[in-house]
Amino acid sequence: MKATLAMLLLGAISAVPACEEHQHVASSAAAVSGESLFQLAVPLTDQSNQPFKLGQAGKKATLITMFYGDCNISCPIVLENVKRTITQLPAAQRGAVQAVLVSLNPGVDTAKSLAALAKVHQMDERVYRLVVSDNDLHTRQLAATLGVKYRRGANGEINHNTRFVVLDQRGQILSASDILSVEPDLRLLADLQTLLAH
Amino acid sequence: MKTATACFAFVLGCLHAADYVPIAGGTLRTALPLDGETVPVAAFQMRSKPVTNAEFLLFVLANSEWQRRNAPTLYATNAYLSQWRSATDFAPLPPNAPVTNVSWFAASAYCASEGAALPSWTQWEFAAAADAVRTDARHDPAWRAQILGWYEKPSVESLPDVGLHPANIYGVHDLHQLIWEWVDDFNGLFVTVDSRAQGEQKVLETCGAASLSLGDKENYAVLMRIALLAALNGQDSVGSLGFRCVKPAQ
Numbered sequence: 001m002k003a004t005l006a007m008l009l010l011g012a013i014s015a016v017p018a019c020e021e022h023q024h025v026a027s028s029a030a031a032v033s034g035e036s037l038f039q040l041a042v043p044l045t046d047q048s049n050q051p052f053k054l055g056q057a058g059k060k061a062t063l064i065t066m067f068y069g070d071c072n073i074s075c076p077i078v079l080e081n082v083k084r085t086i087t088q089l090p091a092a093q094r095g096a097v098q099a100v101l102v103s104l105n106p107g108v109d110t111a112k113s114l115a116a117l118a119k120v121h122q123m124d125e126r127v128y129r130l131v132v133s134d135n136d137l138h139t140r141q142l143a144a145t146l147g148v149k150y151r152r153g154a155n156g157e158i159n160h161n162t163r164f165v166v167l168d169q170r171g172q173i174l175s176a177s178d179i180l181s182v183e184p185d186l187r188l189l190a191d192l193q194t195l196l197a198h
Numbered sequence: 199m200k201t202a203t204a205c206f207a208f209v210l211g212c213l214h215a216a217d218y219v220p221i222a223g224g225t226l227r228t229a230l231p232l233d234g235e236t237v238p239v240a241a242f243q244m245r246s247k248p249v250t251n252a253e254f255l256l257f258v259l260a261n262s263e264w265q266r267r268n269a270p271t272l273y274a275t276n277a278y279l280s281q282w283r284s285a286t287d288f289a290p291l292p293p294n295a296p297v298t299n300v301s302w303f304a305a306s307a308y309c310a311s312e313g314a315a316l317p318s319w320t321q322w323e324f325a326a327a328a329d330a331v332r333t334d335a336r337h338d339p340a341w342r343a344q345i346l347g348w349y350e351k352p353s354v355e356s357l358p359d360v361g362l363h364p365a366n367i368y369g370v371h372d373l374h375q376l377i378w379e380w381v382d383d384f385n386g387l388f389v390t391v392d393s394r395a396q397g398e399q400k401v402l403e404t405c406g407a408a409s410l411s412l413g414d415k416e417n418y419a420v421l422m423r424i425a426l427l428a429a430l431n432g433q434d435s436v437g438s439l440g441f442r443c444v445k446p447a448q
Binding site for chain 1: 232233234237238270271272302303306315382383385386387431432433
């Protein structure tokens with residue numbers, strides 16, 4: 001009986017760190033509600049090495065996709081698609097859009113490499129933000145909310161689907177396209193224009 | 199009063215601290231090859247049993263943002279914990295039955311609260327390849343038949359308790375024959391080629407012929423798990439889908 005009690009107490013003492021972790025998580029999480037992607041607490045850094053939060057710019061629309069810097073196959077097409085989508089908007093509407101390109105490759109893509117990529121592709125930072133998170137779990141959380149699937153190969157390549165998502169001013173998904181092409185998806189473009197016209 | 203409740207939860211949580219067992223790791227012949235038929239799996243620790251209703255209740259009591267009325271739809275659909283009587287009462291379900299109807303986001307947050315994470319697909323597959331005496335029993339037709347037998351049983355209204363099936367060689371229970379389980383990279387399954395081949399990929403994802411790109415085609419039990427997980431969104435909750443967590447090796 002004594003031995004059992006001692007074991008119980010010992011168990012309680014040795015498990016204290018686990019309980020501290022419980023409380024830490026409880027205090028760091030904020031109360032959020034709804035479908036808005038703006039409530040995502042995933043830490044992101046942009047090409048200017050500044051912390052970035054979805055929705056912070058207060059733009060009328062956000063066009064968001066995921067890619068990675070070393071990708072020579074589909075990613076140049078993804079970048080070109082985003083550029084052409086923005087370019088096809090009337091000039092007066094472009095200022096009301098933020099294009100967010102999120103890296104699938106934290107740890108490899110950095111603010112510096114993203115800045116270089118933005119320069120090569122002539123992406124104006126007032127419109128285009130190339131961002132990367134701090135780890136794979138956070139990246140996967142963002143991907144899961146967008147419907148992006150990806151898998152990392154042993155050789156460093158990342159296999160992923162292509163998805164362009166339009167968020168409205170409240171961070172709700174308004175339109176999405178899975179078509180990989182340098183040309184904009186006309187339905188998504190129309191949805192974006194309708195949103196901006198209102 | 200608040201302190202008293204916290205202390206109560208604290209003591210319960212500590213006395214029932216989850217049991218993690220070491221898994222040595224090694225080379226896995228995976229059912230989901232990407233580049234090469236095998237993948238290296240580093241040593242890790244795995245929860246010996248899936249997370250139960252009682253354990254998940256402690257989590258939602260300590261983290262009220264994960265109670266079903268508070269969890270945002272971005273992270274959990276209306277089905278989240280819908281079989282519980284209330285946001286903080288799992289009745290009529292038994293305390294030691296595995297918790298199900300939890301979204302990937304909720305499962306992931308639970309594991310983080312234990313200083314752990316959801317297993318990757320290959321970690322789960324590695325642990326689940328074992329039986330009571332072998333680290334890889336998958337080539338044994340009798341073992342496969344036994345697991346497949348689970349799928350033939352009519353589903354029961356209430357899931358049995360965790361830990362009733364014998365442990366495998368690592369001391370892990372219930373990897374088969376009880377529930378489906380979330381993995382960390384559920385949204386990475388089936389993506390076997392780069393997005394140039396997207397048209398073909400889409401066909402494979404929807405027509406069920408995706409096993410063409412899978413290794414180990416005879417292992418239906420594992421393929422069914424992959425198919426289920428690949429069809430899910432992170433917000434989804436399913437009545438037969440629960441989870442367990444893993445930690446780095448000590």
